[in-house]
Amino acid sequence: MNEQALITDAQGGNLDAFNTLVLHYQDSVFNTALRILGDEDQAADASQEAFISAFKSITSFRGGSFKGWLMRTVTNACYDELRRQKRRPTTPLEPDAGRDDGEEMDSPRWLADPNMTPAQQAEADEVEYAIQHCLNNLPLEFKTVVVMADIQGMDYAEVAIAVHVPLGTIKSRLARARLRLRECLQSFAELLPASYRLEDGIKVS
Amino acid sequence: MNQRDLELLSAYLDGQLNSSESTRLESRLNSDPQLASVLTDLRATRSLLRKLPARRAPRNFILTRKMVGQNPPLPRAYPIFRFATALATLLFIFSFGLNSVGHLAASQAPVYGMGGGGSSAESAQPFSVAPAATEAPTEQAPSAALAPAPTQILTPEITNGAGIIDTPSAKAADSANGINPNQPLAQAEARSPAPLIPSVWQIILAVIAVASAILMVLIRQLSARHWK
Numbered sequence: 001m002n003e004q005a006l007i008t009d010a011q012g013g014n015l016d017a018f019n020t021l022v023l024h025y026q027d028s029v030f031n032t033a034l035r036i037l038g039d040e041d042q043a044a045d046a047s048q049e050a051f052i053s054a055f056k057s058i059t060s061f062r063g064g065s066f067k068g069w070l071m072r073t074v075t076n077a078c079y080d081e082l083r084r085q086k087r088r089p090t091t092p093l094e095p096d097a098g099r100d101d102g103e104e105m106d107s108p109r110w111l112a113d114p115n116m117t118p119a120q121q122a123e124a125d126e127v128e129y130a131i132q133h134c135l136n137n138l139p140l141e142f143k144t145v146v147v148m149a150d151i152q153g154m155d156y157a158e159v160a161i162a163v164h165v166p167l168g169t170i171k172s173r174l175a176r177a178r179l180r181l182r183e184c185l186q187s188f189a190e191l192l193p194a195s196y197r198l199e200d201g202i203k204v205s
Numbered sequence: 206m207n208q209r210d211l212e213l214l215s216a217y218l219d220g221q222l223n224s225s226e227s228t229r230l231e232s233r234l235n236s237d238p239q240l241a242s243v244l245t246d247l248r249a250t251r252s253l254l255r256k257l258p259a260r261r262a263p264r265n266f267i268l269t270r271k272m273v274g275q276n277p278p279l280p281r282a283y284p285i286f287r288f289a290t291a292l293a294t295l296l297f298i299f300s301f302g303l304n305s306v307g308h309l310a311a312s313q314a315p316v317y318g319m320g321g322g323g324s325s326a327e328s329a330q331p332f333s334v335a336p337a338a339t340e341a342p343t344e345q346a347p348s349a350a351l352a353p354a355p356t357q358i359l360t361p362e363i364t365n366g367a368g369i370i371d372t373p374s375a376k377a378a379d380s381a382n383g384i385n386p387n388q389p390l391a392q393a394e395a396r397s398p399a400p401l402i403p404s405v406w407q408i409i410l411a412v413i414a415v416a417s418a419i420l421m422v423l424i425r426q427l428s429a430r431h432w433k
Binding site: 013015018019022023026027029030031034035040044047048051052055056124127128131146149150151153156171172174175176178179181182185192 | 208211212214215216219221246247250253254255257258261262263264265266267268273275
């Protein structure tokens, strides 16, 4: 895939060229939205909105990391979705809504990996739940940075483009986000695999 | 541990420190077990996040032309049909309005102009009866009033459509009865004057408007089908 050629064509209004980019990036975009929002349906809506917005404003892309630029539209779409949620809060009907009570969590169908045993699958579900729970408790600006850097594997420069803040701020937010996640994940120590268990007690002054 | 050390450790983990910063931090890590422990924890946290399973998008997010508000290109003649439809519709409505105004003006004209000229029965009645009453004693009225039948001579050559001859005595008799032979026609004309815009023009305008609108729809559909 010649990304630059596709971008140039898309900037000329070629929707087919842009859709090729959509197919290439849609998993990354959806995963980013999912980890920020914590809900599949909302993440799908935000992803669709992000791509529409990206096509309409693609002429503003002046080069550099296209993924970083695209992730900025995703971030904006997620922020819009969260603002909508604040205005019109809804009660989730998912079976894991009462998860805080220690009820059993249903395994999402899209997580099913045919190579995993049921025990491994259950463990993966538990780990994912723990991480998503801790992500949800992070402040939005920390969550966005840690999702892009640690989950999506983007480098600092790309994250800086996506979040539109200086590189130093990215470093600071990422360090603090990791620390908070580490503290939160300690409360799920019994859920985590032995190799992921964390030691107690980091005190930051 | 302070915030600065935390940021250094986090950046070190990602290989974001320059060589001199890395060397300094590594020497501190060798001599400070607590700092090394924090680094281990941060590495484990990052590793946990990176092992989070990547989900596949639940559906394709490819965009349709409708989503992004793109419309199919229309032929260059399309605006002509749009203009014709709009103009014909406007003229059609205008013709109705004009005819209504003309009809209204015609029906109100006697009230302000001819007075007893008689477009309405109410206004015509007193004036048609009064002369008959005043003229009755003079000459033809009595005979007409008393014996109208003998004055009507039925001859094929000079009879009108109703078989009634318009003789002076007959007119006089009509006058005596308050009836003007020409009055019904005049009243009918006054009540429904000829329209300013003939019906045939209205029909033509309607046909143009409808035909242009249908052509516009067809052109749009053909363009959209061809575009796909």
